[in-house]
Amino acid sequence: MKLNSEQLCDLAVGAAFLGTGGGGNPYVGRLMVQQCLDEGLTVEIIDPKELKDDALVIPTAMMGAPTVLVEKIPSGDEAISSLRRLERHLGRTAHATMPIEIGGINSTIPLVVGARMGLPIVDADGMGRAFPFLEMETFGVYGISGSPLAISDEYGDGAIINAVDNRQMEWLARAIAIRMGGSAYIAEYAMSGADVKRTAVPNTMTLAIRIGAVLRKARAEHRNAFDALLGFLPSTLYRYGKLIFSGKMIDVHRETKNGFSIGRARIEGLAPFSSVMEIEIQNENLVARVDGKVRAIVPDLICIMNTETAEPITSEELRYGQRVTVLAVSVPEIMRSPEALDVFGPACFGLKEPFTPIEEIA
Amino acid sequence: MKLNSEQLCDLAVGAAFLGTGGGGNPYVGRLMVQQCLDEGLTVEIIDPKELKDDALVIPTAMMGAPTVLVEKIPSGDEAISSLRRLERHLGRTAHATMPIEIGGINSTIPLVVGARMGLPIVDADGMGRAFPFLEMETFGVYGISGSPLAISDEYGDGAIINAVDNRQMEWLARAIAIRMGGSAYIAEYAMSGADVKRTAVPNTMTLAIRIGAVLRKARAEHRNAFDALLGFLPSTLYRYGKLIFSGKMIDVHRETKNGFSIGRARIEGLAPFSSVMEIEIQNENLVARVDGKVRAIVPDLICIMNTETAEPITSEELRYGQRVTVLAVSVPEIMRSPEALDVFGPACFGLKEPFTPIEEIA
Numbered sequence: 001m002k003l004n005s006e007q008l009c010d011l012a013v014g015a016a017f018l019g020t021g022g023g024g025n026p027y028v029g030r031l032m033v034q035q036c037l038d039e040g041l042t043v044e045i046i047d048p049k050e051l052k053d054d055a056l057v058i059p060t061a062m063m064g065a066p067t068v069l070v071e072k073i074p075s076g077d078e079a080i081s082s083l084r085r086l087e088r089h090l091g092r093t094a095h096a097t098m099p100i101e102i103g104g105i106n107s108t109i110p111l112v113v114g115a116r117m118g119l120p121i122v123d124a125d126g127m128g129r130a131f132p133f134l135e136m137e138t139f140g141v142y143g144i145s146g147s148p149l150a151i152s153d154e155y156g157d158g159a160i161i162n163a164v165d166n167r168q169m170e171w172l173a174r175a176i177a178i179r180m181g182g183s184a185y186i187a188e189y190a191m192s193g194a195d196v197k198r199t200a201v202p203n204t205m206t207l208a209i210r211i212g213a214v215l216r217k218a219r220a221e222h223r224n225a226f227d228a229l230l231g232f233l234p235s236t237l238y239r240y241g242k243l244i245f246s247g248k249m250i251d252v253h254r255e256t257k258n259g260f261s262i263g264r265a266r267i268e269g270l271a272p273f274s275s276v277m278e279i280e281i282q283n284e285n286l287v288a289r290v291d292g293k294v295r296a297i298v299p300d301l302i303c304i305m306n307t308e309t310a311e312p313i314t315s316e317e318l319r320y321g322q323r324v325t326v327l328a329v330s331v332p333e334i335m336r337s338p339e340a341l342d343v344f345g346p347a348c349f350g351l352k353e354p355f356t357p358i359e360e361i362a
Numbered sequence: 363m364k365l366n367s368e369q370l371c372d373l374a375v376g377a378a379f380l381g382t383g384g385g386g387n388p389y390v391g392r393l394m395v396q397q398c399l400d401e402g403l404t405v406e407i408i409d410p411k412e413l414k415d416d417a418l419v420i421p422t423a424m425m426g427a428p429t430v431l432v433e434k435i436p437s438g439d440e441a442i443s444s445l446r447r448l449e450r451h452l453g454r455t456a457h458a459t460m461p462i463e464i465g466g467i468n469s470t471i472p473l474v475v476g477a478r479m480g481l482p483i484v485d486a487d488g489m490g491r492a493f494p495f496l497e498m499e500t501f502g503v504y505g506i507s508g509s510p511l512a513i514s515d516e517y518g519d520g521a522i523i524n525a526v527d528n529r530q531m532e533w534l535a536r537a538i539a540i541r542m543g544g545s546a547y548i549a550e551y552a553m554s555g556a557d558v559k560r561t562a563v564p565n566t567m568t569l570a571i572r573i574g575a576v577l578r579k580a581r582a583e584h585r586n587a588f589d590a591l592l593g594f595l596p597s598t599l600y601r602y603g604k605l606i607f608s609g610k611m612i613d614v615h616r617e618t619k620n621g622f623s624i625g626r627a628r629i630e631g632l633a634p635f636s637s638v639m640e641i642e643i644q645n646e647n648l649v650a651r652v653d654g655k656v657r658a659i660v661p662d663l664i665c666i667m668n669t670e671t672a673e674p675i676t677s678e679e680l681r682y683g684q685r686v687t688v689l690a691v692s693v694p695e696i697m698r699s700p701e702a703l704d705v706f707g708p709a710c711f712g713l714k715e716p717f718t719p720i721e722e723i724a
Contacts, residue, residue, distance in 0.1 A: 089451075089522075157530055159538075160451075160522040168519055175537035176521075 001123075001206070003043035003111065008033050010212025015107035016312035017211050017229075018204065018238075020301045022261075022284030023103020023130035024066045025314060032076050033108050036115035043111050046096065046120040048202050051193030055095040057122055058083050058190045060113045061106045063134065063151070063173060064183030066283055067254065067261045067316045069105060074154065076112040078185035081152035083113055086187040089148055089160050098122035098196065100137060100189065102204040103130025103284070104314055109185070121205070126189060127344075128201035128237075128335050129301055132260055132283035134173060135166035136344040138334055139189045142199040149173055149188035153180040178259040201332055207236055215310050225310030226325060237332035240359045244288065244295045245277040245326040246270055246307060252318045254281070265304070265318050267326070277326065279304070281315050286349050288326060296328035297351065299335050299344050300358045303327045328358045363485075363568075365405035365473065370395050372574025377469035378674035379573050379591075380566065380600075382663045384623075384646035385465020385492035386428045387676060394438050395470050398477035405473050408458065408482040410564050413555030417457040419484055420445055420552045422475045423468045425496065425513065425535060426545030428645055429616065429623045429678045431467060436516065438474040440547035443514035445475055448549040451510055451522050460484035460558065462499060462551065464566040465492025465646070466676055471547070483567070488551060489706075490563035490599075490697050491663055494622055494645040496535060497528035498706040500696055501551045504561040511535055511550035515542040540621040563694055569598055577672050587672030588687060599694035602721045606650065606657045607639040607688040608632055608669060614680045616643070627666070627680050629688070639688065641666070643677050648711050650688060658690035659713065661697050661706050662720045665689045690720045 003011070012030040015023065033043060051057065060079040062069065087093050097110045097117075102125040114121040126137035140146055146166040151173055152158040159176055163169035169188070177184040191199070211229065218228035226243055233241040247269040254263035263281040269290075277295065280286045285302035288295045296302045304313045307323040334340065336357065342348075345355045365373070374392040377385065398405060413419065422441040424431065449455050459472045459479075464487040476483040488499035502508055508528040513535055514520040521538055525531035531550070539546040553561070573591065580590035588605055595603040609631040616625035625643040639657065642648045647664035650657045658664045666675050669685040696702065698719065704710075707717045 085524075155526050155530075157523075157525045157534065159524065159534060161519075162447075162521065163519045164517050168517075171541055172519065172521060172538055175541045176534055179533055179537045 001045045003045055005034060005037055007209050008037065010209045010216060011107060011205065012212065013215055013312065014208030014211035015102055016104055016314055017303050018208055018301065019103020019130040019314065020284045020303055021281060021315040022066060022132065023101055023107065024062050024069045024105030025316065026104045028069065028073055029105035029108030033111045036112055041115040043115045044120045045123050045205055048122055048124045048196050048200060051096065051122065051196055053192060053194035055193035056092050056190060057096045057098050057193060057196050058086055058094040058187050059098040059100045059126065060110050060187050061100045062109055062183055063177045063186045065256045065259055065261045066104065066314060067256045068182035070316055072181055072183055074185065076116065078152045078154055079109050079113050079187070080116060081158060082150040082185050082187040083117070085152060085158050085160060086148060086150035086190060089150065090190060094119060096120045096122050099125040099205065101125055101127035101130045102208055106130065107205060107208060122196060123205045124196060124200035124202045125204045126200055128204060128331055129299065130284050131344050134170040134188065137189060138201055138340065139191065139199045140166040141340045141343050144189055144191050144195055144199055146188045149186055151176050151184050151186045153184050174259050182256065182259060201334060219310065226327065233329060238329050240330040242328050242358060242362045243325060244328045245273050245290070247273055247277065247324065249318060249320055249322040249324055252320060261315055263315065267324055282349060283315065285315065287346065287351055287353065294353050294356065295361060296358050297346050297353055297355060298349060299331050301329040301331065303329065330358050363407045365407055367396060367399055369571050370399065372571045372578060373469060373567065374574065375577055375674065376570030376573035377464055378466055378676055379665050380570055380663065381465020381492040381676065382646045382665055383643060383677040384428060384494065385463055385469065386424050386431045386467030387678065388466045390431065390435055391467035391470030395473045398474055403477040405477045406482045407485050407567055410484055410486045410558050410562060413458065413484065413558055415554060415556035417555035418454050418552060419458045419460050419555060419558050420448055420456040420549050421460040421462045421488065422472050422549050423462045424471055424545060425539045425548045427618045427621055427623045428466065428676060429618045430544035432678055434543055434545055436547065438478065440514045440516055441471050441475050441549070442478055443520060444512040444547050444549040447514060447520050447522060448510060448512035448552060451512065452552060456481060458482045458484050461487040461567065463487055463489035463492045464570055468492065469567060469570060484558060485567045486558060486562035486564045487566045488562055490566060490693055491661065492646050493706055496532040496550065499551060500563055500702065501553065501561045502528040503702045503705050506551055506553050506557055506561055508550045511548055513538050513546050513548045515546050536621050544618065544621060563696060581672065588689065595691060600691050602692040604690050604720060604724045605687060606690045607635050609635055609639065609686065611680060611682055611684040611686055614682060616677070623677055625677065629686055644711060645677065647677070649708065649713055649715065650690070656715050656718065657723060658720050659708050659715055659717060660711060661693050663691040663693065665691065692720050
């Protein structure tokens with residue numbers, strides 16, 4: 001499939017939704033891809049099934065605090081530098097690139113890389129949402145090494161990291177990303193086509209496009225966009241969604257610490273909701289509580305959206321006074337296995353509550 | 363020349379002297395080399411003149427805070443990992459290794475690498491003393507790139523860093539060293555034999571051995587070791603030395619911050635010295651002042667020594683109550699050129715005073 005401008009707009013919206021607050025600003029990423037389309041470049045998205053088993057796929061991404069990204073805008077060449085750096089290190093060339101997460105800018109960075117390098121982009125990712133840490137990949141959960149990882153900045157600096165495990169890779173790469181100014185561009189989890197089919201969350205890029213389209217069409221037809229979206233989800237791998245809160249943003253605490261955007265948002269309920277919902281953030285929305293009781297928890301999606309426009313709001317865009325509606329969505333089974341929860345379940349973020357599927361909480 | 367145990371002991375003392383407080387604990391490094399000698403391995407030190415112009419020389423070193431090193435003792439394999447990692451990256455094998463600084467453990471790490479890999483060690487280094495930052499190399503002053511740099515820890519983690527300049531290389535590598543636990547092992551400034559002859563401070567390893575021998579023999583013959591050393595220096599490239607203070611250590615402030623040992627030592631004068639000498643430390647001794655007036659300043663050597671034994675005291679071994687004598691020594695001309703002072707003169711450490719050669723201050 002060759003991406004067009006309308007699909008790109010839908011993708012930016014859908015990826016911001018799936019990004020559950022994180023993954024970086026989708027607007028910046030959309031402009032970068034639009035620039036490629038304007039130059040006549042092709043953005044070719046392929047189904048994982050189309051990959052040969054022995055094809056080499058090298059995912060590409062931004063790494064860093066979303067709060068930094070909106071002030072330190074990438075040129076697009078940084079991620080290409082990393083892909084080339086990793087190719088040189090491996091002594092092989094990539095047949096395709098792929099997102100590591102489907103969220104904000106990290107669903108569009110691979111599109112820029114693919115368009116500029118003439119590579120197809122695989123319609124899949126390794127998180128099925130966004131997560132703050134590089135080890136939180138279904139790729140790693142199901143046995144793929146993230147190392148060697150290539151990292152580059154806008155000045156031409158770069159590194160190759162070979163770590164003993166994916167957590168240590170994250171720990172070392174994060175240090176570099178911080179010293180590169182708080183955001184940097186990476187290529188990692190190089191793997192075969194067979195491994196993509198086995199370990200990736202499939203078809204999340206086209207899912208994001210479809211989510212964007214559902215919201216766009218509902219708005220155009222003056223239907224309730226939240227209802228439209230909740231009606232659409234059961235036909236996808238993200239089969240259960242629920243509107244869990246609606247109200248006014250009364251407090252946003254956010255700081256850029258250790259290379260992450262860390263914070264807490266408080267939403268005062270508007271009828272029929274009462275009380276206050278509190279959402280904990282580490283780049284992404286991790287847990288939503290009302291009166292101390294969990295209403296949704298990672299890895300399920302917690303999506304804060306503009307009540308009037310149904311636009312997803314990423315964590316760096318949260319502001320006092322916004323009217324917001326919170327949707328919670330179940331993630332695919334590949335992301336809820338015991339092995340998966342060991343890598344990106346609540347305990348991995350220091351949360352005390354166990355994972356409870358949103359459909360059980362509701 | 364094949365190093366023997368007596369020369370090794372002399373080297374450890376002489377390198378602690380030339381290390382001007384830094385370079386890491388010499389005792390740890392000496393034990394590592396002694397272990398190699400005990401195993402029957404050969405430590406072959408060669409003159410830079412013996413190098414073929416097209417030989418590949420890869421220096422090896424410890425990077426980190428000396429305060430960390432004494433608790434996190436290396437196995438010796440870490441630096442070998444880095445050398446091998448850099449060889450793989452370059453696609454070439456080293457003909458020799460070399461110290462990047464002549465100070466403490468960093469004058470002995472290359473001996474371990476050379477002994478275990480069967481490589482000669484070049485009798486030269488890139489600092490002519492010890493400095494806290496990797497860009498502070500005569501190699502870099504005279505045009506050699508420190509990148510690519512390989513860095514490894516004791517667990518098998520590693521990275522290759524390619525930076526746009528040597529300062530940025532230091533900045534990125536330091537972040538990795540900190541996350542590897544505060545000390546790590548590197549291979550960098552890979553260069554040709556011709557470049558070694560052009561940019562290195564020559565014969566500093568044998569100089570350290572000779573300094574150690576001068577102190578040892580003076581003690582054995584009950585002569586004044588300080589006089590013996592000051593009498594010996596004029597026959598070397600470090601041609602001017604002076605005893606600038608003697609007294610009692612009355613205050614040591616030292617912390618491990620941003621990957622460095624940062625501190626300040628205060629010495630109360632004993633006759634014929636009065637007043638108090640204050641020495642600023644960043645891994646190494648940077649400046650010595652009495653009543654706010656500079657008595658010696660980087661890059662000239664400021665060596666704090668035990669008054670009774672004439673043993674050099676490295677910065678992590680400074681203690682309240684020690685009786686100490688401070689020697690200042692001129693460094694070779696290659697380290698005092700305007701280009702050299704731009705890279706490791708006083709301003710590079712945030713010091714306000716200009717460089718004044720010790721022979722002018724005295």
